[in-house]
Amino acid sequence: MSLNTPFLLNAWYAAAWDYEVGDKPLARMLLGTRVALYRRGDGEYAALEDRCAHRLVPLSCGRVEGDTLECAYHGLRFDAAGQCVTNPHGPIPTAARVKSFAARQRHGMVWIWLGDAALADDGAIPDFGFMDDDALNARRIRGHMHTRAGYTLMADNILDLGHIEFLHGGTLGTEAVRKAPTQVREEGDSIIVEREIENEILPEFMSREYGCVGLPVRRLLSVRWQAPANLKITISVAPMGGEAETRSNYSCHLMTPETLTTTHYFWANTRLGNPSEALDAAKRRGLESVFSQEDKPIVEAQQKNIDVDGPDAAPPALLTVDRGIVRSRRRLNDLLKQASGAARVS
Amino acid sequence: MSLNTPFLLNAWYAAAWDYEVGDKPLARMLLGTRVALYRRGDGEYAALEDRCAHRLVPLSCGRVEGDTLECAYHGLRFDAAGQCVTNPHGPIPTAARVKSFAARQRHGMVWIWLGDAALADDGAIPDFGFMDDDALNARRIRGHMHTRAGYTLMADNILDLGHIEFLHGGTLGTEAVRKAPTQVREEGDSIIVEREIENEILPEFMSREYGCVGLPVRRLLSVRWQAPANLKITISVAPMGGEAETRSNYSCHLMTPETLTTTHYFWANTRLGNPSEALDAAKRRGLESVFSQEDKPIVEAQQKNIDVDGPDAAPPALLTVDRGIVRSRRRLNDLLKQASGAARVS
Amino acid sequence: MSLNTPFLLNAWYAAAWDYEVGDKPLARMLLGTRVALYRRGDGEYAALEDRCAHRLVPLSCGRVEGDTLECAYHGLRFDAAGQCVTNPHGPIPTAARVKSFAARQRHGMVWIWLGDAALADDGAIPDFGFMDDDALNARRIRGHMHTRAGYTLMADNILDLGHIEFLHGGTLGTEAVRKAPTQVREEGDSIIVEREIENEILPEFMSREYGCVGLPVRRLLSVRWQAPANLKITISVAPMGGEAETRSNYSCHLMTPETLTTTHYFWANTRLGNPSEALDAAKRRGLESVFSQEDKPIVEAQQKNIDVDGPDAAPPALLTVDRGIVRSRRRLNDLLKQASGAARVS
Ligand code: FES
Ligand code: FES
Ligand code: FES
The missing domain is CATH 3.90.380.10 (Naphthalene 1,2-dioxygenase Alpha Subunit; Chain A, domain 1)
Structure with a gap:
């Protein structure tokens, strides 16, 4: 009861209320991980590691462009899977990708799964229908x-x-x-x-x-x-x-x-x-x-x-x-x- | 002269002026130790480790009840010797005790002895009669x-x-x-x-x-x-x-x-x-x-x-x-x- | 690109604009070193380790006396080479000296050399004539x-x-x-x-x-x-x-x-x-x-x-x-x- 408890990685966690993620990306540390949450143009939520693959500035400092997040520093754009899809300065380097996390909207809450994405089962999102x-x-x-x-x-x-x-x-x-x-x-x-x-x-x-x-x-x-x-x-x-x-x-x-x-x-x-x-x-x-x-x-x-x-x-x-x-x-x-x-x- | 000096444990130290310990317990770190000081119903001062034996919250968050200190969270009461004497939820568990320290009032000051209580000699309290x-x-x-x-x-x-x-x-x-x-x-x-x-x-x-x-x-x-x-x-x-x-x-x-x-x-x-x-x-x-x-x-x-x-x-x-x-x-x-x-x- | 870069010691660094070092000494940490910068009576700038040889208080707490810096605590005076030249309480102890650093004024900037003073070449101060x-x-x-x-x-x-x-x-x-x-x-x-x-x-x-x-x-x-x-x-x-x-x-x-x-x-x-x-x-x-x-x-x-x-x-x-x-x-x-x-x- 007295020691600090480690994290269960393969689980859904509440990441943000839907109203917290509006036109701008939201920076939030979750389970010790820097996350940039944003709402894509198609209305779905996405979660990327909050660290640009180029020079490490938080992607949450940037802005949402369609389904991508554009870095504030030099304009690289990353899609919801973490892949760089636009480099205004030239070809896209192989290393230009960041970690992405499964994110789902349910009951007004954006839920996140920080562990193995292959195990992220939508059915496991806890039921809070009253919300x-x-x-x-x-x-x-x-x-x-x-x-x-x-x-x-x-x-x-x-x-x-x-x-x-x-x-x-x-x-x-x-x-x-x-x-x-x-x-x-x-x-x-x-x-x-x-x-x-x-x-x-x-x-x-x-x-x-x-x-x-x-x-x-x-x-x-x-x-x-x-x-x-x-x-x-x-x-x-x-x-x-x-x-x-x-x-x-x-x-x-x-x-x-x-x-x-x-x-x-x-x-x-x-x-x-x-x-x-x-x-x-x-x-x-x-x-x-x-x-x-x-x-x-x-x-x-x-x-x-x-x-x-x-x-x-x-x-x-x-x-x-x-x-x-x-x-x-x-x-x-x-x-x-x-x-x-x-x-x-x- | 340059290094930080360790503590002499078996000695009296000034813990608080009497006016600092009124109706409410006082939380004070002394010699790296968390202490809850309080004034008992009989007017004597008492000093307990400031960490409830139950779920570790500071006893100084609680309140004085007669000669005891009542924990703010679930109401266990501890006497001046650190023994739990009241558990409103059932029998008193054996582990329900906290460390206590010798405390004396002299010259308007509450003195504390954080070392071996058996060695706490009232005669060793330094003389400050003018106080x-x-x-x-x-x-x-x-x-x-x-x-x-x-x-x-x-x-x-x-x-x-x-x-x-x-x-x-x-x-x-x-x-x-x-x-x-x-x-x-x-x-x-x-x-x-x-x-x-x-x-x-x-x-x-x-x-x-x-x-x-x-x-x-x-x-x-x-x-x-x-x-x-x-x-x-x-x-x-x-x-x-x-x-x-x-x-x-x-x-x-x-x-x-x-x-x-x-x-x-x-x-x-x-x-x-x-x-x-x-x-x-x-x-x-x-x-x-x-x-x-x-x-x-x-x-x-x-x-x-x-x-x-x-x-x-x-x-x-x-x-x-x-x-x-x-x-x-x-x-x-x-x-x-x-x-x-x-x-x-x- | 990602790790923190160590310091090049044998180089000139900008320490302070001349207007920052007026009648009072300036305390500034440079390359992890505590420096007291001051302007001598003769108009030259001097830089000492900001730690009195006596009881370690920052010399920058003191005041400029002619070409020396006088410690605020007991009045020892140190010259621009770091040597104690006045002890109002008695003879000057051998240990009464502090580190000094080469300092030069050029282009309105006080430049400092924190490495080996013997290598401090005035010609190496970078040219910023427009300043x-x-x-x-x-x-x-x-x-x-x-x-x-x-x-x-x-x-x-x-x-x-x-x-x-x-x-x-x-x-x-x-x-x-x-x-x-x-x-x-x-x-x-x-x-x-x-x-x-x-x-x-x-x-x-x-x-x-x-x-x-x-x-x-x-x-x-x-x-x-x-x-x-x-x-x-x-x-x-x-x-x-x-x-x-x-x-x-x-x-x-x-x-x-x-x-x-x-x-x-x-x-x-x-x-x-x-x-x-x-x-x-x-x-x-x-x-x-x-x-x-x-x-x-x-x-x-x-x-x-x-x-x-x-x-x-x-x-x-x-x-x-x-x-x-x-x-x-x-x-x-x-x-x-x-x-x-x-x-x-x-
Ligand atoms: S740091 Fe993100 S594009 Fe350069
Ligand atoms: S934490 Fe003190 S009674 Fe529960
Ligand atoms: S500490 Fe500087 S003179 Fe004593």
């Missing part, structure tokens, strides 16, 4: 936050339902949470952690969204983890003992390693209720401030302590609330072992 | 300044009475200082450096405090060094040739290594004269600005040059004004050699 | 810009006439540039790259200076490189097919390594036209903004990619426009090989 725009008659709100902590610490923090009443005591937690037991189970490639809270009076900002202001409810928190670090939270709320409808909120928490100790955190959340830019903005502010003021400082401090400890750290103590985390780490370690040569520390 | 609030019918002013220079360079700078007329030529120095000889002697565990200045007209801000505006005085500067780097300066001023009373100002300069090349500098000074918040603030400003504008840039630049030099540095030249420094370094080196295994470079 | 104030009845404008890229990358960028129409497409480039061929030749110790552009309508800000607004011109760009990285650009403009006079603009681009991966870039440019502070300032703004907004980000990004690549980088592709760069690198490598022991990586 499709109007899948749920609810408002989708999305964001990207950079965090100075490794991707497994970030995933642990989402899987960890035992910290709500402490770290979020003033925002998301209530007295009822303390009494709620936590369950862990496995379903196919997923680890699922659930906590069912009975007879809870939700904080007002939440109860307003679920339409249960002042009413005692049953709240089910359900977190699904899939390797390497893609998570979905479902929150289902229903008034206690009544026949009233259960209302559910879905969110994704996609953790993509930037480096061994920093993470791109992509999130999306469905807001229940009518269309309203003001309510969208308020919900975004609420979500971002809980993360950035409560989770992020703790997880970054945890990472700093891991770095100070180094490899000789005293082994940490485990609590019962860690069961989901322990299982997800074991699953990930098995995949890393299977990948053997494909895993890499950079 | 007790009303010991001298004078105003005590205190501060803490962080400096990017090793603790021995910081101590050298205080012991070094040969720089006043140069580095502080425009503030603390006068023409008379140039002619004053410097004496060095040893007394028990102390090195004492003294410089007696005759027939000096003090700068106005000083002469006002000593009540000798415009009068020629005799000023005795006396610096006492004790290992590892705790210093006291006594400045005694009396009108020349008269029977008039000598007035003395006391100050402490406690240098606690943060790392090998950075230091916590704690200082206290007695201001002569009547109670006055305005005069207190003026004196604090004066002291802090001389340090931060004159000493600190020089000592930090010295440290930078030492770092650039590395271990192959040409040996520096020694002057007669360095005698006190040379003796204090020799004394400290002897203690480090005796400590052998207890000394450590981190 | 003498009134050599050309034109306005000389000068500047110094710090860049996080190695000195050879900086030199490459000036020698590289193939990037104008791309990187500077919106500022210095025109359609006519794309069709102009590039020639490379060697002349003595110089590599010369030229590009002759026919029938060009210059951007307005340029044509105004050359007095050819709206007229098609022939523009000859000529870059001269001399080891280690001193370059001169001559731009000659004449109206097409006429008898009208050719007007020329001269500029120097002197690249002095600060470290292996950072560079002091000194430039001077002659502005054609009448004296006018407003026009001088406008030209400076124009030159600095093209460099800092177009070249600098690209060259720094190139350096970053080189650092990320490390020594195992895939070899870059070469284009025909790189011929001048390739020859200059070969010339420099030959000199580095000849220097063998005198070359050094720091």
Whole structure:
């Protein structure tokens, strides 16, 4: 639990929300690799190593020309397969090619596969159907936050339902949470952690969204983890003992390693209720401030302590609330072992 | 003189002024060790390793509960001995304990012993009685300044009475200082450096405090060094040739290594004269600005040059004004050699 | 082309414009060496290692006293040969001397020789006569810009006439540039790259200076490189097919390594036209903004990619426009090989 986790290379990772890759290429480090993401003229996304084959400047400094990326320095153009297809200064040298990576758009997200492209199976892109725009008659709100902590610490923090009443005591937690037991189970490639809270009076900002202001409810928190670090939270709320409808909120928490100790955190959340830019903005502010003021400082401090400890750290103590985390780490370690040569520390 | 000095572990160090450790725990790196300082319900101070035994987040992010420190992440509580005494999620795991360090309050300062706790002798806390609030019918002013220079360079700078007329030529120095000889002697565990200045007209801000505006005085500067780097300066001023009373100002300069090349500098000074918040603030400003504008840039630049030099540095030249420094370094080196295994470079 | 280039020690480098070294000494790292530059009372420039022989503080923190530099900490004075000539505290210790370096003023520039002083031949200072104030009845404008890229990358960028129409497409480039061929030749110790552009309508800000607004011109760009990285650009403009006079603009681009991966870039440019502070300032703004907004980000990004690549980088592709760069690198490598022991990586 204490060491920094290497990367599973042969897997799909969230690379960028579609709105982040517009007319201009986007430079992003993913799994320690410099990537230039761009949108081709035909609407498909492409991902090249962000290092021109000529004099090494980042291709992301250049501009999109049709289906190619043109280098800013001397105008070489590279296609989505990384082949130089235009040299304005003369014939195309054999060495004029760069690495390319498989990239797919699904659920509003550009997914990338940095390992062996021959193994990049579209069917393996994790299912986050609720992120499709109007899948749920609810408002989708999305964001990207950079965090100075490794991707497994970030995933642990989402899987960890035992910290709500402490770290979020003033925002998301209530007295009822303390009494709620936590369950862990496995379903196919997923680890699922659930906590069912009975007879809870939700904080007002939440109860307003679920339409249960002042009413005692049953709240089910359900977190699904899939390797390497893609998570979905479902929150289902229903008034206690009544026949009233259960209302559910879905969110994704996609953790993509930037480096061994920093993470791109992509999130999306469905807001229940009518269309309203003001309510969208308020919900975004609420979500971002809980993360950035409560989770992020703790997880970054945890990472700093891991770095100070180094490899000789005293082994940490485990609590019962860690069961989901322990299982997800074991699953990930098995995949890393299977990948053997494909895993890499950079 | 040129290399960074390792730490003497079995010694008391200034950790924090009492006013720095209030209702909230204080995170402070001391001798390369992450420490969470807190004040227990019973008024005693405690010091724990700042790394929760559960998932490694700093305990200083949490809060004081009675005599314990509660972790911010999942609510484990640790007592002053580092033992986990409360786990809200189930039984207390055996591994749920953290390192603790001896901490004592004396003279308004929280002292810490980071080495072998069995050797932590209260009698060895250095005597700075003047720092007790009303010991001298004078105003005590205190501060803490962080400096990017090793603790021995910081101590050298205080012991070094040969720089006043140069580095502080425009503030603390006068023409008379140039002619004053410097004496060095040893007394028990102390090195004492003294410089007696005759027939000096003090700068106005000083002469006002000593009540000798415009009068020629005799000023005795006396610096006492004790290992590892705790210093006291006594400045005694009396009108020349008269029977008039000598007035003395006391100050402490406690240098606690943060790392090998950075230091916590704690200082206290007695201001002569009547109670006055305005005069207190003026004196604090004066002291802090001389340090931060004159000493600190020089000592930090010295440290930078030492770092650039590395271990192959040409040996520096020694002057007669360095005698006190040379003796204090020799004394400290002897203690480090005796400590052998207890000394450590981190 | 991809690895960081070591330094040629036995060579003159631009250290500072004369206006940068006034009443106060100047601290500057040159070729990884800490240098204190100062102007002696007799008007000559001197260069000492920026590390007092006593307690290692930078001599540049001190002040000029006649022909000597006085240390800020305890007042030792060192002459231009590095010998301590005054110790206010007693006799001068044998060890009280610091390294000194040959320094010369020529063409408004202070040149430094950091290698073997016995080899420092004044005749080897490169000729930049146009930089003498009134050599050309034109306005000389000068500047110094710090860049996080190695000195050879900086030199490459000036020698590289193939990037104008791309990187500077919106500022210095025109359609006519794309069709102009590039020639490379060697002349003595110089590599010369030229590009002759026919029938060009210059951007307005340029044509105004050359007095050819709206007229098609022939523009000859000529870059001269001399080891280690001193370059001169001559731009000659004449109206097409006429008898009208050719007007020329001269500029120097002197690249002095600060470290292996950072560079002091000194430039001077002659502005054609009448004296006018407003026009001088406008030209400076124009030159600095093209460099800092177009070249600098690209060259720094190139350096970053080189650092990320490390020594195992895939070899870059070469284009025909790189011929001048390739020859200059070969010339420099030959000199580095000849220097063998005198070359050094720091
Ligand atoms: S660096 Fe990309 S084209 Fe030259
Ligand atoms: S990290 Fe401290 S209680 Fe979990
Ligand atoms: S450090 Fe330069 S004179 Fe002492």
